[in-house]
Amino acid sequence: PRWEIPLLGDIPIIGPVLFNQTFIVYLMYAVVAVVAWGLYRTRWGLRLRAVGEHPQAADTVGINVNSSRFWNVSLAGAIAGIGGAYFTLVSVGQFTKEMTAGLGFIALAAVIFGRWDPLRATLAALLFGFATNLQNLLTVLRTPIPSEFMLMLPYVVTIIAVAGFAGQIRGPAAAGKPYIKG
Structure with a gap:
């Protein structure tokens, strides 16, 4: 079911589009905000960016590059899975070939x-x-x-x-x- 956020849902044009959505959409708003904050404001984000830009330098300072890549790709896969769940359960409403x-x-x-x-x-x-x-x-x-x-x-x-x-x-x-x- 769709959940309308009071007051924000009443904003003309963007209110119904952004603030009258399902739980998964609100979850993704939070995930985007947390990932954006974490990527640029935390130790995890600095390490992640270092592994992506220059893995040899990251390894030199003691970051386990392959483990970091594994866990971050797993996290990205989980986030993509939430997007896939939205697509299957809400947007299309069924799972079919080439949907x-x-x-x-x-x-x-x-x-x-x-x-x-x-x-x-x-x-x-x-x-x-x-x-x-x-x-x-x-x-x-x-x-x-x-x-x-x-x-x-x-x-x-x-x-x-x-x-x-x-x-x-x-x-x-x-x-x-x-x-x-x-």
Whole structure:
């Protein structure tokens, strides 16, 4: 069931969108805030960023790089699992083959467009979600635009966002590279 937050839910336009949601959405607001705070304000975040940028330097100061990577990827998987639960239980309401229809790539684009920052990635995801809902709204309003073009809208917005800024964005230096102590 949806829970409306009193007063905040009454704000025009953004109130119903942000403050009349299910428990999982509110949980994700909290998770994004905690991860963003932890990533830049705690010892854990400093170690995590060190392991992602320069694992040899992190190893030199005594951080167990492989263990840190394992536990942080496990944490990220748990957070992604909450997102998957929302998608299956709330958004779509069932589990079927290919139910995401390429939205995983849009999520990856949100992380890239958000410059690997939790708050920016969340804002990018909201932008791409807005494009998806705009496509649905324009279809319901029976605009003269062909439905094929309407279905392309979220993907076109994603491509424009990532292609327009991809040259300026740099990911973690050690992303995807295995660390072998030596």
